[in-house]
Amino acid sequence: MQAGELYDLAYSALGDTLTLEPAVATTIAVKHAAKGKALDIGCGQGRDTLFLAESGFDVVGIDISRVGIERLNARVKGKNLKLKTVVGDVRQELLKDEYTLIVCNRVLQDIPQKDSLWMIERMQSKTLPRGVNFIAAYGHGTLETNRLLDEEGHFFGSSELRKLYVGWEILYYSSDMEQIGRATYNPFFTIVAQKPK
Numbered sequence: 001m002q003a004g005e006l007y008d009l010a011y012s013a014l015g016d017t018l019t020l021e022p023a024v025a026t027t028i029a030v031k032h033a034a035k036g037k038a039l040d041i042g043c044g045q046g047r048d049t050l051f052l053a054e055s056g057f058d059v060v061g062i063d064i065s066r067v068g069i070e071r072l073n074a075r076v077k078g079k080n081l082k083l084k085t086v087v088g089d090v091r092q093e094l095l096k097d098e099y100t101l102i103v104c105n106r107v108l109q110d111i112p113q114k115d116s117l118w119m120i121e122r123m124q125s126k127t128l129p130r131g132v133n134f135i136a137a138y139g140h141g142t143l144e145t146n147r148l149l150d151e152e153g154h155f156f157g158s159s160e161l162r163k164l165y166v167g168w169e170i171l172y173y174s175s176d177m178e179q180i181g182r183a184t185y186n187p188f189f190t191i192v193a194q195k196p197k
């Protein structure tokens with residue numbers, strides 16, 4: 001199954017039960033990034049995208065799930081926000097511009113490792129000086145949904161994400177175990193980092 005199909009099904013079935021609150025790391029990132037262009041990669045139903053726009057960023061949210069983007073569009077309808085949405089694969093559509101803030105929240109588990117590393121490199125090069133990246137990514141574990149995908153995504157080793165941001169100021173880092181269901185735990189990494197001048 002392709003990621004677009006999987007998440008279309010998931011958002012159709014579970015959409016209303018999923019949180020619409022931004023990630024805590026997004027609220028941290030927003031405090032440190034200059035107001036400017038922001039990008040939310042794999043934005044889903046847009047919990048972070050909407051928060052970025054409401055915080056004064058000129059934001060683009062991109063996702064491969066049409067249903068996710070439709071739900072985000074419905075939520076922003078009539079609001080006077082600088083927010084553009086794109087349905088597409090980040091690997092083709094991504095990063096033609098430069099940004100003060102780039103968010104990639106729980107997406108890389110769906111992206112094969114070589115593309116995922118390329119994406120992080122590209123996120124970094126397309127971040128303006130003093131701009132901020134926030135990535136949340138799963139470690140090796142048992143994320144059931146990904147067994148349904150045709151392509152194996154990138155699951156991170158401990159400290160892998162941190163090493164990719166050597167030379168950046170680490171504003172926030174956590175390495176947790178996230179519980180999914182009753183007995184399934186996944187290592188889960190979060191980094192918020194600021195690019196040097």
Ligand SMILES: C[S@@+](CC[C@H](N)C(=O)[O-])C[C@H]1O[C@@H](n2cnc3c(N)ncnc32)[C@H](O)[C@@H]1O
Nearest residue numbers: 003007042043044063064065089090105107110
């Ligand atoms: C676990 S969800 C996270 C959604 C959102 N970032 C959040 O934290 O609520 C992963 C999202 O990544 C999107 N995605 C996966 N692969 C993608 C790709 N190649 N291009 C664009 N979006 C992708 C999925 O459609 C899904 O909405």
